[in-house]
Amino acid sequence: MTLADISSNLLYVAFIAYLIATFVFGGAVKGNKKGTYRSEERWGKVAITITVIGFLAQLGYFITRWMVTGHAPISNMFEFTTAFGMTLVGGFIILYALYKTAVLGMIVLPIALLIIAYASMFPSEVSPLIPALQTNWLAIHVITVVIAEGILAISAAAGLIYLLKVVDQKKKSKQRFWLEAIMYSLVLVLGFVVTSTFFTLTNYEADFAYVNKDGQPSEITYNMPAIFGMNEFEPMTDGAFTPLLEMPPIVHAGKLTTVLWSVVVGTVLYALIRLIFRKRISEMLQPFTKNVNLQLMDEINYRSIIIGFPIFSLGALIFAMIWAQIAWSRFWGWDPKEVWALVTFLFYAAYLHLRLGRGWAGEKSAWLAVIGFVIIMFNLVAVNLIIAGLHSYA
Amino acid sequence: MDKLICKCGHENPPGTVLCESCGRPLNEQEQNKQLADMRYEGTARRSQTYNKSIIDKIWNFFSSVKVGVGIIVVLLIAAALGTILPQKQYVPATTEADIEAYYTDIYGSVGTVYHALGFHDLYNSFWFIGLVGMLAISLIIASLDRFVPLYKSLKNQRVLRHSSFMRxxxxxxxxxxxxxxxxxxEEKLxxxxxxxxxxxxxxxAEKGRFSRWGPYVNHIGLIIFLFGVMLRMMPGFYVDETLWIREGETRAIPDAPGYVLESKGFTLETYTGEGEEExxxxxIDRVGTVAKNYQTDVVLYKIPEDALPGDTDEMEKVEEHAIRVNQPFKFDGYALxxxxxxxxELKTMSFALQNKETGESRGELTIDLVNPETxxxxxxxxxxxxxGYYPDFSGFENGEPQTATPLPKNPGFLVKMTTPDTPDGETSFITIQNTVEPLGDNDYKLAFQGVETRDASGLTVRKDRTLPILGLGGLIFMxxxxxxxxFNHRRFWIQQQADGSILLAGHTNKNWFGLKKDLDQVTEHASLPAYRDQQEDMEAQEKREGEQLT
Structure with missing residues (x-):
């Protein structure tokens, strides 16, 4: 086995460990009839042990991949997103050590699993660094950011648990709708993973020629049956599914096709869940939060932002500015990724001021923490893939 | 307004909520609360005390957290709006008209509206800069409004507090x-x-009081940072120039008086995927080629200060250097x-002067495309x-040939050819693959013979004297x-009353779990009475009442 094989096997081990740990945490929460810490302690211990094993395996993946590529493995979508999954679990382990809450693991681990699965849909071969990335600042800047985002995401998980407990599932309300919308969007990510995996396993490929937005002829490979066609497309693969609709040049029809497939498959999955269980997902999860201490969830929510915010400022703004000054001659250039890092920073600054200055705690804080995670995910997914800029890789 | 005299005899400045000395609530509203508002220790803040003059009103506006958060949220939304379409600096057009046309051409009516609203240059718009300015004012006023009384209060705090404060x-x-x-x-604490x-x-007992100054320290850092950014608008603090330099060329560095740069050559390397890179x-197979290195090898010269202007003979060689991405060349406060x-890039073009009918040549000429002779x-x-010479010919405007850029990408030449056969001269306009004879048919033509090419490097010349200020601001912020x-500011007040009973109160600015952990240890060691969390009690009570109602 080469080092590269060991590396990817370690990632599988981590993935499976997180998967098992999710269920053990679920069991610990479910089996906790008395509502005391002691009664979930035994299974909680087993679950956190499995989680730590998974985390160490993933750390092993990270280190061995660093050895293989010769640079910090955070240089493309696959590597960065995988690392985000790892820091999310790392952040959880820290907060579990502080607060011992099994229910947090039951929510964080599936999210980490989804993130790692999402990452695996991107090309994962080791890739060389372009000149702009050839510096130690790559490791310094990106690792700091990914750690900060992992910790900040824990606040969203705590917020989500808080909301699952307090939002009344029997009464129609905005809160109930939006909480379920969050669950639905998580299922959509699953839809993307399922679709992508299916077409990868069946080796679907179709090439098209098209005219890009600058009027130049280009080529594109679709890995899913093309629902939308690129501007003035011409099929180059025999028997390929003919696009139903042609898009104007500024719309990347290939990406739009992927999005639509994910939404369709995700929605079907969601509909199936609703049909089989006859309940909203948040309603199904609510019983798990029966013994949740709301004060504690609020504290975890706030505490993870307090720990994460300074790290985020350091990594995503200060280190970023230092590197930008070295690589691009200016510390700030209003590149979309920079702007969204600033938006994230301002958002958490607003959270802190609302909390300290206006007493926004509890449910309001929980909603804000969840929105913060949405902004982080937007910066990771949409800004990289949709809004073109200096940071768009993969 | 009058000073507030507490029952304990202490004179408090007007606006005080909790007596500075004993902590008794000083107004009815505060007396009726179950828990004291400890955020600023119940001190008299200017913004909560005065509201008469216009200055009071402005002060109160900017010191409000509500207004501060409002500014943050508006800035956040505005910043996000600017990422919907690319900003003008990332658009491949230079003139205002071209930029406007680009937005319409590429993005249709959305682009037109975006440009019309000024969102293509949103971050330099007066309203965006105005918002940042308001944020800076809010940072200063809100900090002063809170810091001064808080500092006084914590500095002068007494050990003994009134029981109403503690309860x-x-x-x-x-x-x-x-x-x-x-x-x-005391031992355990x-x-x-x-x-x-x-x-x-x-x-x-008190721990970590300095953590209370954190917000004010980070606000000072932000203000210094914003001040540094403002300084860049002052002349002399900031240089941002582009220098195109070709292989073998020697050019003065723009905005760096006395410095001259020679380019030894430009190198582009790509990954081969062989050997080490296997x-x-x-x-590499998937994406095609991947760049490995962009490099310009340069020599820096300095012109002595006593040299005559334009005299380049006495240049002194300063340093040879390889400029690469992520490795700028720094000298004397400048960076390349x-x-x-x-x-x-086209360097020269050669032509032969030929008789169109006989094909007979009158000789060849080579035109340097950067410094052509006449x-x-x-x-x-x-x-x-x-x-006339048009390095990047882009068409005619009012009959005049135009050039889009000064770079020789598509050279056009307006020439007059004089030979013994045609002593009056013939005029011709020549571009690559096309010749126009504006004044009638000619006997002679310039026949294209060949080109020479070379690489050119685009370097940015930067001087930014505000960087130390920005760095200082960032450091103080962090x-x-x-x-x-x-860090947390934790306090316990313990009193033994006349009958020997113990009254204990605890407060922290955050992380109540940490405070309780400390207190658990003290309680065990000193056999203190069991404590309760009054906020949790209140919430539990509310919940019970809520359940009874439904």
């Missing part, structure tokens, strides 16, 4: 004690790194960055005169944030 704290314990209780509590002061029958083979390149003398007294967030 309004979130953490409260009451119960029997003995003669040893206070001493033992000192153990836990609390600073303990005692007065008669009471003690005050592991990258798969990735490898930003762009143009491979195989007269080219050939055999037999034939002359080609260069009447210190302030860490100070405020990674």
């Amino acid at each position: 309004k704290q979130r953490i409260l314990a009451e119960g029997p004690g003995d003669a040893e209780t206070l001493k033992k509590a 000192t153990d836990l790194k609390y600073k303990v002061s005692t007065d008669k029958n009471g003690l005050l 592991k990258f083979g798969e990735a 960055y490898q930003m762009d390149f143009q491979q195989d 007269n080219y003398e050939l055999e037999d007294g034939s002359v080609v005169e260069l009447l 210190i302030g944030v860490a100070q405020g967030m990674y």
